[in-house]
Amino acid sequence: MEGKTVTKVAQSGLDKKTLLKFLHEMLLIRKFEDKAGELYARGKIAGFLHLYNGEEAVAVGAVSALQKHDLLITHYRDHGHGIAKGIDVNRCMAELLGKATGCAKGRGGSMHFFDASLGFYGGWAIVAGHLPLAVGLGLASNILGKNQVTLCVFGDGATNNGYFHEALNLAKLWTVPVVFLCENNLYGMGTAVHRASAVTEMYKKAAAYNIPAEQVDGMDVLAVREATDKAVDHVRKGNGPYFLEVITYRFRGHSMADPILYRDKGEVDEWKQRDPIVTFRQKLETEGLLSAQEVEQIERETDEMIAEAVRFAEASPDPPLSDLYEDIYANP
Numbered sequence: 001m002e003g004k005t006v007t008k009v010a011q012s013g014l015d016k017k018t019l020l021k022f023l024h025e026m027l028l029i030r031k032f033e034d035k036a037g038e039l040y041a042r043g044k045i046a047g048f049l050h051l052y053n054g055e056e057a058v059a060v061g062a063v064s065a066l067q068k069h070d071l072l073i074t075h076y077r078d079h080g081h082g083i084a085k086g087i088d089v090n091r092c093m094a095e096l097l098g099k100a101t102g103c104a105k106g107r108g109g110s111m112h113f114f115d116a117s118l119g120f121y122g123g124w125a126i127v128a129g130h131l132p133l134a135v136g137l138g139l140a141s142n143i144l145g146k147n148q149v150t151l152c153v154f155g156d157g158a159t160n161n162g163y164f165h166e167a168l169n170l171a172k173l174w175t176v177p178v179v180f181l182c183e184n185n186l187y188g189m190g191t192a193v194h195r196a197s198a199v200t201e202m203y204k205k206a207a208a209y210n211i212p213a214e215q216v217d218g219m220d221v222l223a224v225r226e227a228t229d230k231a232v233d234h235v236r237k238g239n240g241p242y243f244l245e246v247i248t249y250r251f252r253g254h255s256m257a258d259p260i261l262y263r264d265k266g267e268v269d270e271w272k273q274r275d276p277i278v279t280f281r282q283k284l285e286t287e288g289l290l291s292a293q294e295v296e297q298i299e300r301e302t303d304e305m306i307a308e309a310v311r312f313a314e315a316s317p318d319p320p321l322s323d324l325y326e327d328i329y330a331n332p
């Protein structure tokens with residue numbers, strides 16, 4: 001992996017408050033995912049559930065480089081991105097349980113988190129299907145004269161789909177303000193990247209459309225932040241799209257239905273040595289930026305937030321039958 005890694009926290013130029021926020025958010029996402037997996041196993045969550053364990057540094061690092069009014073659109077492995085963009089974990093948990101208080105009123109579930117008021121435009125289940133939508137969001141920002149960047153997140157698998165190529169072509173042609181962020185976690189479902197893609201380094205695909213691109217270490221929240229800062233700056237100045245490939249790894253299966261027969265445990269264990277939360281915490285401790293009390297406080301706060309999210313979701317009502325025909329295109 002040739003992606004850039006930030007070795008020292010001090011080099012990042014970020015203040016302590018921001019660094020602790022990164023740790024807090026990554027831990028919150030990890031605990032959210034673990035709790036979601038548990039609730040799924042207990043039959044409280046229906047439908048598909050794709051967890052983000054191992055990839056937290058990508059969402060947290062990348063979204064931190066955005067401004068509040070910037071937009072984010074992503075694929076079905078969307079919990080981490082939604083939480084990082086500011087959707088309250090209570091509303092995220094309620095969405096998983098299909099409750100009326102969920103961020104998509106309980107109509108979307110795991111794959112379809114949504115909150116336009118926070119600039120979070122989903123949560124999409126069709127692989128690469130949201131890339132043309134990202135181009136549309138960017139085009140709208142240009143036409144409406146908004147100084148707004150759209151961050152579009154997708155997996156390595158999406159780069160083999162036709163939508164990907166159409167979207168990159170038009171994005172460059174129309175100079176839209178979109179950062180394309182490919183989460184290369186080395187697999188699309190049970191298929192390793194090298195078995196599905198003729199080009200295994202995804203950032204190279206951007207060259208076909210003359211879009212500047214870079215490969216980044218996705219297990220390093222600071223490296224992701226730094227690269228996204230640069231990409232966002234390029235895009236915001238009106239230079240057109242930018243492409244980032246972050247190398248990451250999902251610690252759990254593709255979805256809850258995955259028996260994980262396509263990779264051996266040794267490989268997973270090796271990647272777990274690079275757990276983005278553990279390594280970042282160790283870096284902060286080594287550089288004297290994090291005390292044992294602060295770790296304890298972050299652990300306690302995130303535990304409480306997750307416990308409260310479960311309480312909130314379970315106590316929330318189901319969507320009423322009378323709303324069945326709301327928010328749909330065709331009203332019978």
Ligand SMILES: Cc1ncc(C[n+]2csc(CCOP(=O)(O)OP(=O)(O)O)c2C)c(N)n1
Pocket residue numbers: 077125126127128154155156157158159161183185187188189254
């Ligand atoms: C167009 C389309 N084809 C196939 C699927 C089934 N499918 C769901 S997820 C997935 C793998 C996608 O892998 P990747 O883009 O690498 O994302 P990851 O799950 O690894 O985050 C596939 C093939 C789909 N949802 N949409």
Ligand SMILES: [Mg+2]
Pocket residue numbers: 155156157183184185186187188189
């Ligand atoms: Mg993948």
